Amino acid sequence: MLDDPLKVTSPPPIILGTVQLGRNYGIANRNGVPPETISLDILTAAANAGVEIFDTAPNYGGSEALIGRFLDSWPGKEPRIITKLVSGVIRDAATEKEVYSLIKDSLLGSVKKLRSNRPPELIMQNAADAVDNPRVVDCLLKLKQEGLAGEVGLSVYQERDLEFILDHDGLQLVQAPFNIFDRRLEGYLAELARLGKTVWSRSVFLQGLFFLDPKYLPQAVQPAAPYLEDLRHLSIEIGLSIEKLAFLYARDTQGLDGLVIGVESMDQLERNFELLELPALTLDQRKTIEKEFPAVPEAVYNPILWKTWS
Numbered sequence: 001m002l003d004d005p006l007k008v009t010s011p012p013p014i015i016l017g018t019v020q021l022g023r024n025y026g027i028a029n030r031n032g033v034p035p036e037t038i039s040l041d042i043l044t045a046a047a048n049a050g051v052e053i054f055d056t057a058p059n060y061g062g063s064e065a066l067i068g069r070f071l072d073s074w075p076g077k078e079p080r081i082i083t084k085l086v087s088g089v090i091r092d093a094a095t096e097k098e099v100y101s102l103i104k105d106s107l108l109g110s111v112k113k114l115r116s117n118r119p120p121e122l123i124m125q126n127a128a129d130a131v132d133n134p135r136v137v138d139c140l141l142k143l144k145q146e147g148l149a150g151e152v153g154l155s156v157y158q159e160r161d162l163e164f165i166l167d168h169d170g171l172q173l174v175q176a177p178f179n180i181f182d183r184r185l186e187g188y189l190a191e192l193a194r195l196g197k198t199v200w201s202r203s204v205f206l207q208g209l210f211f212l213d214p215k216y217l218p219q220a221v222q223p224a225a226p227y228l229e230d231l232r233h234l235s236i237e238i239g240l241s242i243e244k245l246a247f248l249y250a251r252d253t254q255g256l257d258g259l260v261i262g263v264e265s266m267d268q269l270e271r272n273f274e275l276l277e278l279p280a281l282t283l284d285q286r287k288t289i290e291k292e293f294p295a296v297p298e299a300v301y302n303p304i305l306w307k308t309w310s
């Protein structure tokens with residue numbers, strides 16, 4: 001555990017997740033992908049407000065190309081771009097040479113669309129692809145040494161992924177879920193900080209699941225109903241909206257270097273900047289939250305098991 005979670009000096013910055021700007025995404029999504037003009041406005045407003053990192057991937061629909069069009073006309077300092085090697089791309093690669101060339105081809109495809117002046121950060125979209133095939137780490141490091149990628153790392157789904165990162169010096173970037181229902185990352189934060197890794201958390205709102213009415217859940221997330229009921233009661237008990245509880249719980253956790261948050265509208269973007277400025281939760285409030293959700297089942301907190309992504 002890191003020290004007192006309330007000793008937060010400055011909150012972790014928002015990293016703009018952009019899957020929502022490229023394809024239908026999120027368990028609560030009703031509106032689909034915003035029109036391009038709105039998406040470009042969101043990227044511009046985020047950059048103007050000081051967001052320095054955008055998160056994207058080749059399988060986020062038109063997200064990388066959208067960022068490329070944004071960068072074409074953005075006069076300020078270029079944001080850092082995190083892109084990914086899509087889960088499963090290297091599944092059938094037998095040799096290191098094949099792994100390397102599949103990753104490189106994907107990266108060069110991303111670079112072409114992004115049209116960024118500096119190499120993007122590169123992470124494996126699913127850490128399992130590296131854990132199951134350790135050649136991947138050498139290939140990522142080679143791409144970094146060649147100046148084609150910036151920093152490299154993994155996007156985490158399981159605790160074994162975090163153990164793997166701790167064992168591999170060159171893996172600098174960690175993107176992992178962290179929210180009220182899923183606090184698995186917490187026990188690793190001190191060690192990740194000691195090793196100087198960069199930790200970006202995602203799923204603050206669990207794809208928007210936290211805002212769904214537990215009585216009318218899509219089939220895929222039915223097991224979440226009792227936990228969402230409890231979250232509603234907790235929000236009333238503490239006197240803070242679910243949005244504030246979820247955001248502040250992650251924001252005030254020490255050891256996070258950024259919060260990857262996706263938005264579909266300017267309104268949500270502005271709300272998230274407002275949330276960044278709110279006072280910290282008290283220690284009692286944090287303890288109440290943690291006591292309420294000591295062990296949420298994986299079927300609830302792991303979006304891979306919802307099988308809503310293809």
Ligand SMILES: NC(=O)c1ccc[n+]([C@@H]2O[C@H](COP(=O)([O-])OP(=O)(O)OC[C@H]3O[C@@H](n4cnc5c(N)ncnc54)[C@H](OP(=O)(O)O)[C@@H]3O)[C@@H](O)[C@H]2O)c1
Pocket residue numbers: 016017018019020025026027028029030055056084124125126155175202203204205206207208211243260261262263264268269271272
């Ligand atoms: N493996 C990976 O590398 C991976 C996996 C997943 C995501 N990501 C990245 O992480 C980013 C965030 O995705 P996530 O799954 O973690 O989602 P999230 O940030 O937990 O939730 C985002 C969703 O919450 C809703 N929302 C956002 N701000 C809100 C606010 N202030 N009030 C109410 N609702 C709000 C929006 O959905 P609605 O309006 O539809 O409710 C939005 O689409 C993605 O854009 C992507 O870049 C990476």
